[in-house]
Amino acid sequence: MGSKTVKKSNLVNISTLFTESRSFVAMVRQESGVDEKDCYQCGKCSAGCPLAFDMDYMPREIMRMLQLGMVDDILHSHTIWLCSHCITCYSRCPRSVDLPRIMDTLRLEAIKRGHAPEKQIKLFGDLFLWSVRQFGRVFEMGLIMGFNLKSGQFFKDIMLGPAMLLNRKISLLPHKIADGGAVKEIFDRTKEMEREGGHS
Amino acid sequence: MDIAYFPGCSLHAMAHEYDTSTRLVCQRLGINLYEVPDWNCCGATAAHSLDHHLSVGLSSRNLALVKDMNLKQMTTPCAGCFNRLKTASVELKQNDDLTAEIEKLAGISLTGAKEVEVAHTLQVIMEAVGMEGIKEQVIKPLNGMKLAAYSGCLITRPRAIAQFDDPEQPVALDHLLQALGAQPVHWSHKAECCGGGFAASDTDIVVDLGGQVLEAARQAGAEAIVAACPMCQTNLDTRQRAIEDERGIKYNLPIVYFTQLMGLAFSYSPRQMGLNRLLTSPTTLLRSRGLS
Structure with missing residues (x-):
């Protein structure tokens, strides 16, 4: 007691x-x-x-x-x-x-309902999906830089940078798919369906 | 054997060496890979965390592209993509209502996509070629190299979706390494989680879980860990320095893709297999076995 x-x-x-x-x-x-x-x-x-x-x-x-x-x-x-x-x-x-x-x-x-006590996990997921919607694929370099900027950890993992670049582990430009519209549509229609009262 | 190939985003970037080694090894084994044209990201954890329909929708477009190639099977070396693509494939087969909703959502017919079978590349190799077939191709055996076969989570789980190997005590990867002349060690963490998608968003988790995997491999006497997933490899390789600092132990364990070792045993050079691209260098280990 x-x-x-x-x-x-x-x-x-x-x-x-x-x-x-x-x-x-x-x-x-x-x-x-x-x-x-x-x-x-x-x-x-x-x-x-x-x-x-x-x-x-x-x-x-x-x-x-x-x-x-x-x-x-x-x-x-x-x-x-x-x-x-x-x-x-x-x-x-x-x-x-x-x-x-x-x-x-x-x-x-x-x-x-606007609850996300793990803010960084939520932010990373949002940026990941933004990348997929935008390019059809994940742009790793952009994702990591965007995450560091938005989470205020500007120098996070900077020590890994040189080795990753040297070993050609990261590409500096996104790969964009040809039919990006099709992927955007999947994103937008999912949102629409949800607004219309969800799916089964 | 002709099969559609889905590399996934990681294999076109950080895990480039997994892509190259997979292509060369499959070619040697008579498995003809045809990359799915204009494939899109499977959405990974982020999509199914946000909306199940979004996740199935993204994978369904890829399944439909395979049907357009006039192929009935698709393989991916990424455990994460495998989990998403196969979940979509199994659910479309079982649930007509879901299929109708996804067709509306993606604006495509999924009649053909429903017939496409998905398998992880490890499964394709073990089932289409098998241990004996692999042994026939071995020119430079791995000379008893002590390896920790790390299946991780998503190649075998969930059982009803993956339909491959055992979710708790997987053996396929051990068998493959045996066929290459290596000595897989008995260890506790072959199917434990490395921290997966938390690599950037919660690095402490990866340092903690990855540290447990490295420690278990060290205690079992492994000289390297063998991965079949780009996330597992990246987490254990890129966070190894942080893990060593945290635990005060120098692991120096190379994290190698199984396809890279297959390629070495098939007499490709370490450079052709992209072994120079790993952050924890395997050179000393390879030299000790006369492989470099």
Whole structure:
């Protein structure tokens, strides 16, 4: 008692949660194709997760929070940003819960609501996709320089520069595909469909 | 054997040597690679983190391009691209509603694209040629070189999508190295994560996870780590100095693509295989086995 370090999640009133967040949980189930109720909390996912050391909630806890409908805590968590999509958890899950897919769905929902506690991870993803939309392919050099500029780490990895250039590991110009319009269209139509109320 | 080839963005930039060595080795093995014309990026982690339909849409355009080449199979040496392309391929085959939505989204018909089969290049080589076929091509065996076969995450996972090897204890890469005359070591981290896409956005993660992989390989007595993914190679090679500083241990472990070693064993020169492009030089190791 009286511990100041107790997590907020340990103090929620679960009796009202489920009814309030039923539609959110149903949406996650629909979008991810994963039934959160399949999880029986064995914790195998957390035991094997290589990123667990950096997470605020264990993957197992995210599943429990989803079952209980703790929407705000989930969408503000760092965990959903730190999943590296290595798929170790899903390979080991005795209930075949596709946790990486759930993490994707939750991350997207967090973005829609303007939550991104891992700002640099979000920034890198945005710049990566900007590059793909613009050129049809990733322009590594531009991506890295853009990331350093926008994240304010102007000299990040500068020591790697000479070796990378010398070993011809980086090209200074983007490769642009011929039918770039087709790729832009995929980006724009995906956004449109989402605005029209999502897809199945 | 004729097969469509999807190099992916990394192989046209940082992992140029993986591209060159793959092309030469496949040619020697009678696997004719035809690069998909005007292919686009698979979207990698960034796209499926943002929108599943965007990810499937980007890969579907590539699958449709393969159909236009009148080929039914596509291979990629990149584990990340493989995961995205095969996920799209499997989902299009299984889900007609999704296919209809993606057709609308990409403005193309996917009837033919649905028939395209995707495999990682390691799988193609092991299944189409096999250990015996590889052995027949070996001119300069690797002379018992002690190697840590590093499959990583996405060549075998998730099981239902990858449909290749074992997600926890993969053996295909070990078998391939054996066929080249090397001695694959038993080690704990052959299917562990290197930190993947966090290379730039959260370098500490890569230093931590990559450090565990390097340490496990060292403890097993490996003289080099063999990768089958440009992200694994780049993370372990470019962050090796930072990992050494962090852990106070000099690893000096070259991170080599499996195709580079195949090429060496097939008697291509280290330079032809782009082994001079690695940041952690393999020259001393190659000399010790009379390969340089």
